[in-house]
Amino acid sequence: DAKTTQPPSMDCAEGRAANLPCNHSTISGNEYVYWYRQIHSQGPQYIIHGLKNNETNEMASLIITEDRKSSTLILPHATLRDTAVYYCIVRVGNSGYALNFGKGTSLLVTP
Amino acid sequence: DTAVSQTPKYLVTQMGNDKSIKCEQNLGHDTMYWYKQDSKKFLKIMFSYNNKELIINETVPNRFSPKSPDKAHLNLHINSLELGDSAVYFCASSQGVGDRTGELFFGEGSRLTVL
Numbered sequence: 496d497a498k499t500t501q502p503p504s505m506d507c508a509e510g511r512a513a514n515l516p517c518n519h520s521t522i523s524g525n526e527y528v529y530w531y532r533q534i535h536s537q538g539p540q541y542i543i544h545g546l547k548n549n550e551t552n553e554m555a556s557l558i559i560t561e562d563r564k565s566s567t568l569i570l571p572h573a574t575l576r577d578t579a580v581y582y583c584i585v586r587v588g589n590s591g592y593a594l595n596f597g598k599g600t601s602l603l604v605t606p
Numbered sequence: 607d608t609a610v611s612q613t614p615k616y617l618v619t620q621m622g623n624d625k626s627i628k629c630e631q632n633l634g635h636d637t638m639y640w641y642k643q644d645s646k647k648f649l650k651i652m653f654s655y656n657n658k659e660l661i662i663n664e665t666v667p668n669r670f671s672p673k674s675p676d677k678a679h680l681n682l683h684i685n686s687l688e689l690g691d692s693a694v695y696f697c698a699s700s701q702g703v704g705d706r707t708g709e710l711f712f713g714e715g716s717r718l719t720v721l
Contacts, residue, residue, distance in 0.1 A: 539696070591662070595650075595651060
């Protein structure tokens with residue numbers, strides 16, 4: 496699977512948009528971009544994923560650059576409960592491939 | 607109802623003992639996983655089963671043996687526990703077909719402490 500690079504930590508004010516970047520310059524054509532988060536001591540939680548097109552769901556938006564070498568997860572109106580470690584993962588879309596978690600970005604949402 | 611449930615949530619035991627952690631999912635998924643999260647918070651895949659068949663087996667000591675009696679259950683048995691086995695173990699499941707195979711549902715974790 497392609498490697499990803501994320502900033503180790505970020506801050507965001509409550510109510511503002513949180514934009515979390517991820518670089519995956521070696522991504523191949525059949526690899527999806529997945530985002531997960533882990534709130535302290537809980538199991539990781541799936542947020543969103545995409546292949547080429549931008550995606551949006553009730554939790555977040557995923558913007559993937561045209562060359563697919565980077566992406567941004569957007570939490571439109573961050574709340575204190577969004578404080579968590581966010582993981583960007585690229586993976587082939589097949590159950591025979593593991594989802595490998597890196598170090599992620601620790602997002603702190605402040606009042 | 608909890609989608610992916612693990613028992614026990616906490617387990618404290620002595621070195622050399624044998625212990626098991628159980629996992630059950632009620633999502634109808636056909637793929638289940640075990641992950642280990644160590645004290646440095648790195649989350650690493652250990653095993654994956656698809657329809658009761660082992661499909662992923664990372665470099666894990668033979669003391670760890672997963673068992674999948676059916677699609678809804680994946681248990682983890684650990685023999686001869688060592689201090690380094692202390693970690694939080696997460697079970698997860700996914701539907702193993704289509705482009706949503708990476709959408710994993712995780713349990714709340716089982717914190718194992720080996721003394």
